[in-house]
Amino acid sequence: MKALRFHAAGDLRIEDVAEPAEPGPDQVVISNRFAGICGTDLHEYAYGPVFVPTEPHPFTGATAPQILGHEFGGVVTAVGRNVTHCQPGDRVSIQPLLMPRVGDYYAERGLFHLSSQLTLVGLGWHSGGMAEGALVNDYNVQVVPEALTDRQAALIEPTAVAVYSCDRGGVSAGNSVLVTGAGPIGILALMAARAAGATQLFISDVNATRLKLAEAAVPGVIPINPVEQNVGDTIRDATEGHVGCDVAIECAGNEHALKTGLDAVRKQGVIVQTGLHPGENPLNWFDVTFKDVDVRGSWAYPTHYWPRVARLIESGQIPAENIVTRTVTLDDAVTRGFDALMDPAGGQLKILIDLESAA
Structure with missing residues (x-):
């Protein structure tokens, strides 16, 4: 073969x-x-x-x-x-x-x-x-469920990564969520956040083409290009009380993206590191303490997620x-x-x- x-x-x-x-x-x-x-x-x-x-x-x-x-x-x-x-x-x-x-x-x-x-x-x-x-x-x-297509069956694995990242962030109804990195996992994380009830979604990426793809895949998401805008300021201007988002999910594996998440998230918010970083990443730990935030890793997914993720895709929620x-x-x-x-x-x-x- x-x-x-x-x-x-x-x-x-x-x-x-x-x-x-x-x-x-x-x-x-x-x-x-x-x-x-x-x-x-x-x-x-x-x-x-x-x-x-x-x-x-x-x-x-x-x-x-x-x-x-x-x-x-x-x-x-x-x-x-x-x-x-x-x-x-x-x-x-x-x-x-x-x-x-x-x-x-x-x-x-x-x-x-x-x-x-x-x-x-x-x-x-x-x-x-x-x-x-x-x-x-x-x-x-x-x-897989009978109604799930063969193409969708091949997408359960990356979707499980995204669903787990939202679970690690505790995304729930009414939340505001920033995802950094408009790659496949980042866009799936937006979909998973919306399925979990998030009502305000932001995506940041330096690639304008990827931002357009994210807008097409997830209608209503607010795209932010950090080359042109300050991500934290843009999110604070758009969120209740001008405090920032509830959850930031880092999907780029990029030093600047992680720092952006820390800047954009509100006090007592949650930062989830999903993208793999190639090396050490210095973070402003004074801000982590001062803002009273949680910084959590998200590695792969629990293996029992498969039926749940298949249902989310089959139902159209993701x-x-x-x-x-x-x-x-x-x-x-x-x-x-x-x-x-x-x-x-x-x-x-x-x-x-x-x-x-x-x-």
Whole structure:
């Protein structure tokens, strides 16, 4: 079968690889349908290996070259003898987190996403979503509602990141929320905040094209370009009592964006750090103390979020498909997918790979 494999920074190859093996007792074989290109995949392409192991992973044994793709779904084609929650023909979404289920402090407490041995299908596993098929563990497979489309099934993973960021921020009815970074996760965070009841939404980004995409995807959001406006002042002018927003969710992984969130949030507000920062980030801790704010991390998502997020997408409360700006074939995934998303002009937002068009 065809697969897109990461070999090294700048070296992605469409290759013929072996079909998925017969499933073990607790495994499932998937015929992949759609896979999303994530910012993490772009980082591997540009700077990797970052998360892709260069030595056998201590839990999975996987190493480069790696089939990429951790945002995907498809149709079950075979199941192991112990698998009872799905069967061949079921349409599914892949929850890609991999970790020991026992013998791990966090996993044994249901906090699977915090396991010290955590890796992902498509980053540290022998299979990934950017291939015609995949072999995964049973706990990675979630049957989706009948009304959910195959494209939407591939968007559950990034949407779960956004929903968790809003949960970490305690976003609730009537809140005002700033999201910094108008990428896919940032725009999904806006949608998740609105679904949670937020009534005033702000998005900041230095890329004017991305701001327009955010406005199109989330009607009513207030766009702010920090090159042209002071984000904190703009938000204070627009919020009740001129105090700032209730919650700031940082989705850019940018030093200036985090500082902007601290400036824009009201006293006793909440700052949620969702984007991954490349290094240390000095923050004005006097302001953190003086404003009595909470600064919280948001790492991935609890694995039990899948049914909840699927319902949010299926119901239309989170129209996740609005972030998709292009669909490509596997053969075109590098040139029309990865390279297009690396373009500084930012003309594309989320690109899906159609695996049924791979042949």
